[in-house]
Amino acid sequence: MTPEARPVTTPAGARRAALLTPGAGLYSARVAWRHSLRFRLALTYSALSAALLMLITLGVVSLLLSRMEQQFVDRLNDRADTLAEAFTNLGGGFGQSATGPSAYTLVVDPDGQVIAASPALREFQNSPYPFGTLSRVPVQGTTVRAVKRKAGDFGTLWVGLPEDDLIAARQSALSALLLALVTAPLILLLTGWWVGRRALAGLENAANLADRLDPAVSLAPLPLPAREDEVQRLLVAINSLLGRIEAQQAREKQLLGQIVHELGAPLTVLKASLSRAEARLADPEVARAALVADELTFTTQDLMQLARGQLELKLAWHYIPAGTLRDRLDRLVPGTTFTGDWGTGILCDPDRLTQALRNLLANGRRHAGADGTVTLDLRETPEQLCFRVRDSGPGLPPELGEQIFEPFVSGAGSSGLGLSVARQIARMHGGDLSGTNHPDGGALFTLTLPGAALGDDGDDLDDADVLDEPPLTPVGGTGI
Structure with a gap:
C-alpha cells in the first residue's frame, strides 16, 4: 500500500528515535568507545596526567643529573686540589691520592714533557704531553674528564677521573624516563577508565x-x-x-x-x-x-x-463458536472470503476480537479496492489459533516496518488507529499481531491467540461463559 501521510525520518531523527524508544538499549547495549563519556573523561585525565607527569619527571631527572654532574666535578676538583697541595707542600703525602686503578695523573714540566705518570698512564711518561687543551680524553677505552692545577716548581699537574659511572647513571635515568613516558599514559588511561566507571556508575544506572x-x-x-x-x-x-x-x-x-x-x-x-x-x-x-x-x-x-x-x-471472556465470529465479520466487511477451519471454538472477548479482525479486514478492503480480494484464513493448533488476513493490494511499504502498528501512522485517508488497536487487543488476549508482504503480492497480517486447551470438566474456562451468540456491542476501527 502507498501511505498518504507518514512521518519523515532523517538519519539524525532515526538515531534519536532509536535512543528514545523504550527498550532500544541506550545503555543496555554498550556505548561505542568513541561516544563514551567515560572514555573521554579517562582520555582527558590520562592526557593531563601524562603531561604533568612528564614535566615533573623531566624536572626531577634534570635535577638528578645536574646533581650527579656537580658531585662528579666536585670529586674531580677535590682530587686535583689534593694532589696539587701535595706537590706544593712536599710533606703533604705526595702521591698517596694518585694511586689505585682509577687514578689518572700526569706531571708536565714547563717544556711540555711528561715527567711523572700514574700506572694507568705510564705509556706517556718521558714523552710530550699528548692531550693538548682537551678536557675529555679516551684512555684505555674509558672516557676520562680532566682538570689542570699548578704543581709548584714541577710544572703542571693533570688529573683525570673516569666518567663511566656518571654516563651509566645518566643512561639509566634517561631509560627510566623513556619507559615512564611510554607506560605511564597507558597505565593512567586504564586507571582513568576504572575510576570513571566507578564514578559514573550511578549515572549509567540512571540512564x-x-x-x-x-x-x-x-x-x-x-x-x-x-x-x-x-x-x-x-x-x-x-x-x-x-x-x-x-x-x-x-x-x-x-x-x-x-x-x-x-x-x-x-x-x-x-x-x-x-x-x-x-x-x-x-x-x-x-x-x-x-x-x-x-x-x-x-x-x-x-x-x-x-x-x-x-x-x-477489561476483557469479558466467552467461549464462542468460530462460526459466530465469522458471521459477524461477514456482516461488517462484506465481500470477505473465509477459508480454513471455522468449526472450532474460541476463548476470547468476542467484541474486542471482532473489533481487531474487522480492522484488519477493513484495512485490506480499503487497499485491495472494490475489485480486489480479501481473505481471512483460520488455522488451529494445540498451542494457538492463527488468523491470517491477506489482501490483493500493493502491500506494505517496507520503509515503515513496525511503524504501521503505531497510532496515527496512516495512509489512504484513514485515521491510523486500526492496526495499533488490533495489536493491542491481540496482546491483551495473550497473543500478538504481525504484518508482512505475501510472496505472491499483497499485505499479510497474522493474528495469533493462545489455544483454549479445554479440559473435560471445563475448569480451564475459569470465569468465562460458553455462549452461542454473545451480545454484540459496537466495535470498530480503521486501518493504516
Missing part, C-alpha cells in the same frame, strides 16, 4: 532506568540514590518531568474521552436514521452515507480504546 521507561505502560518515578549528588539531582528532574508527562497524558485522555462521548450519541442517531432511510428509499447515496456513518462509529470506538489505554480495559 538504564530511564531507558526502560515505557510511557504506554507506566510512568512510575525512578528510585533515587541515597547519596545527594548530581546523579540524584538528575533523577529528581526526570521524576518531575515524568509527573508532568503523566498529568498531560491524563488530561489528553480525558479530553479525548469527552470528545468521543459527545460524538457517540449523534452518530448513533445518524446511523439509525440512515439505516431506516436506506431500507425505505434504496438510494445509493443514502447507502454510501450509511457506510460513512459506520466508519465514523468504528473510528470513535478506536479513539475510545486509545483514550482508555490498555491497562484500563
Whole structure:
C-alpha cells in the first residue's frame, strides 16, 4: 500500500528515535568507545596526567643529573686540589691520592714533557704531553674528564677521573624516563577508565532506568540514590518531568474521552436514521452515507480504546463458536472470503476480537479496492489459533516496518488507529499481531491467540461463559 501521510525520518531523527524508544538499549547495549563519556573523561585525565607527569619527571631527572654532574666535578676538583697541595707542600703525602686503578695523573714540566705518570698512564711518561687543551680524553677505552692545577716548581699537574659511572647513571635515568613516558599514559588511561566507571556508575544506572521507561505502560518515578549528588539531582528532574508527562497524558485522555462521548450519541442517531432511510428509499447515496456513518462509529470506538489505554480495559471472556465470529465479520466487511477451519471454538472477548479482525479486514478492503480480494484464513493448533488476513493490494511499504502498528501512522485517508488497536487487543488476549508482504503480492497480517486447551470438566474456562451468540456491542476501527 502507498501511505498518504507518514512521518519523515532523517538519519539524525532515526538515531534519536532509536535512543528514545523504550527498550532500544541506550545503555543496555554498550556505548561505542568513541561516544563514551567515560572514555573521554579517562582520555582527558590520562592526557593531563601524562603531561604533568612528564614535566615533573623531566624536572626531577634534570635535577638528578645536574646533581650527579656537580658531585662528579666536585670529586674531580677535590682530587686535583689534593694532589696539587701535595706537590706544593712536599710533606703533604705526595702521591698517596694518585694511586689505585682509577687514578689518572700526569706531571708536565714547563717544556711540555711528561715527567711523572700514574700506572694507568705510564705509556706517556718521558714523552710530550699528548692531550693538548682537551678536557675529555679516551684512555684505555674509558672516557676520562680532566682538570689542570699548578704543581709548584714541577710544572703542571693533570688529573683525570673516569666518567663511566656518571654516563651509566645518566643512561639509566634517561631509560627510566623513556619507559615512564611510554607506560605511564597507558597505565593512567586504564586507571582513568576504572575510576570513571566507578564514578559514573550511578549515572549509567540512571540512564538504564530511564531507558526502560515505557510511557504506554507506566510512568512510575525512578528510585533515587541515597547519596545527594548530581546523579540524584538528575533523577529528581526526570521524576518531575515524568509527573508532568503523566498529568498531560491524563488530561489528553480525558479530553479525548469527552470528545468521543459527545460524538457517540449523534452518530448513533445518524446511523439509525440512515439505516431506516436506506431500507425505505434504496438510494445509493443514502447507502454510501450509511457506510460513512459506520466508519465514523468504528473510528470513535478506536479513539475510545486509545483514550482508555490498555491497562484500563477489561476483557469479558466467552467461549464462542468460530462460526459466530465469522458471521459477524461477514456482516461488517462484506465481500470477505473465509477459508480454513471455522468449526472450532474460541476463548476470547468476542467484541474486542471482532473489533481487531474487522480492522484488519477493513484495512485490506480499503487497499485491495472494490475489485480486489480479501481473505481471512483460520488455522488451529494445540498451542494457538492463527488468523491470517491477506489482501490483493500493493502491500506494505517496507520503509515503515513496525511503524504501521503505531497510532496515527496512516495512509489512504484513514485515521491510523486500526492496526495499533488490533495489536493491542491481540496482546491483551495473550497473543500478538504481525504484518508482512505475501510472496505472491499483497499485505499479510497474522493474528495469533493462545489455544483454549479445554479440559473435560471445563475448569480451564475459569470465569468465562460458553455462549452461542454473545451480545454484540459496537466495535470498530480503521486501518493504516
